[in-house]
Structures are given as structure tokens and as C-alpha cells.
Amino acid sequence: GAVVSQHPSRVICKSGTSVKIECRSLDFQATTMFWYRQFPKQSLMLMATSNEGSKATYEQGVEKDKFLINHASLTLSTLTVTSAHPEDSSFYICSARGSAVLNTEAFFGQGTRLTVV
């Protein structure tokens, strides 16, 4: 299957600082990328959907000014957690779809464990 690379896999940051997470599609062009957050023993909650070259669409309850998403190219999307706080500690996962055709399966990155201290 297609490869999606997410970096870093783990990050620890101080409260009040910002953290950037990168998501790259290595062998296909990702027209749409999704960012998820997973709390312990819970489902993956969609945070936002981003299409290359346009603004991300955020799910209800997700602060767009706190979770900045950039999808500048067909192979790279970034999620920046601004002014991080301990409650932002979580497992963040990106996924990418390679076509504008509906129902194309999404491929996932390895996830990033963010710990804010």
C-alpha cells in the first residue's frame, strides 16, 4: 500500500511553546489529508480536513487558531499546536487520500505522541 510518513513520532514540549507535526505522502499525491486525535482507549476523532492549496475545514469544537494546518503541497501537510498546554497531550495521526474520487481508502501515518509538560 501507499506510504504516509509522519514526523516526529514522539515529542515532549514545555507548556506555552508550539509544536509542528509533519505528514508526508511518500509515493503518491495526496489531494486530501486528515488530522485525527486519539485519547487513550478512545476512537480516532477527526480534527480537520485539508485540501492542497486551500484552507482546512475544522470539525466542530476544534480551535482553528490553536491547531494550525497547512497543506502547501500535494505531498506535505503540517499540524502546528500553538501555545501547547498539558491538555493538548495526545496521540495525533494524519491520513492521506490520493484521489478526489470518493471512497478511496485513506493511508495513515505512524502517529505522533505529544506530551506537554
Next chain:
Amino acid sequence: DQQVKQNSPSLSVQEGRISILNCDYTNSMFDYFLWYKKYPAEGPTFLISISSIKDKNEDGRFTVFLNKSAKHLSLHIVPSQPGDSAVYFCAASGGSGDKLTFGTGTRLAVRP
């Protein structure tokens, strides 16, 4: 509002036997369903999918069944292997966008 539900948080099965994981959905606009396998601290891995125009899709040891009238799908793994031990998520998409809505997951443990 949980549109995709996996009511069994965990399942334990003997190696070699069949594992059946269930998933229910409420949104009648969903028309494409997927199963993902996830290990701790890793991203989900795609297993198998099914379109709403079908009621069964098979790939090796994995078979997904879809009952549209009951808004229910299930994943059958046979024979189950210890390496199948993981958390399994069902997901659905359709309607106004192509985003995936995930269930809460079922942790499968296959006993040797």
C-alpha cells in the same frame, strides 16, 4: 453523537478459531465501510473495505459482511492468529464528504 459504534470493547479468541468483530452505524448516508487494525502508538493499517452495493467482500483470512437494512457490518477473521491481536476500528464514509467516521474500536486478543 456516535454514528459508528463498536459495542464490544474487547474480544478474546483461541488461536485457529474464528474472530467476529461487529460494527453498527446510524447514518444512512454512509455508503463505504472500512476496517483498520491498530497497534499501540502506531497509525491504523487498512485491512479491508466494502461498498454499500455489496454485502460481502473477502480477502484471504478476512471477510467483511454488510447488512444495510440492519445498518450492521462485521469482520470475520478465520483462522485467527496471535499476530492478529490488536485494536480493530471500523470506519464509514459517504454523504456530503469523504471523511472517515471511526468506531470506538474493539481490542482483539488471540490466545495461543
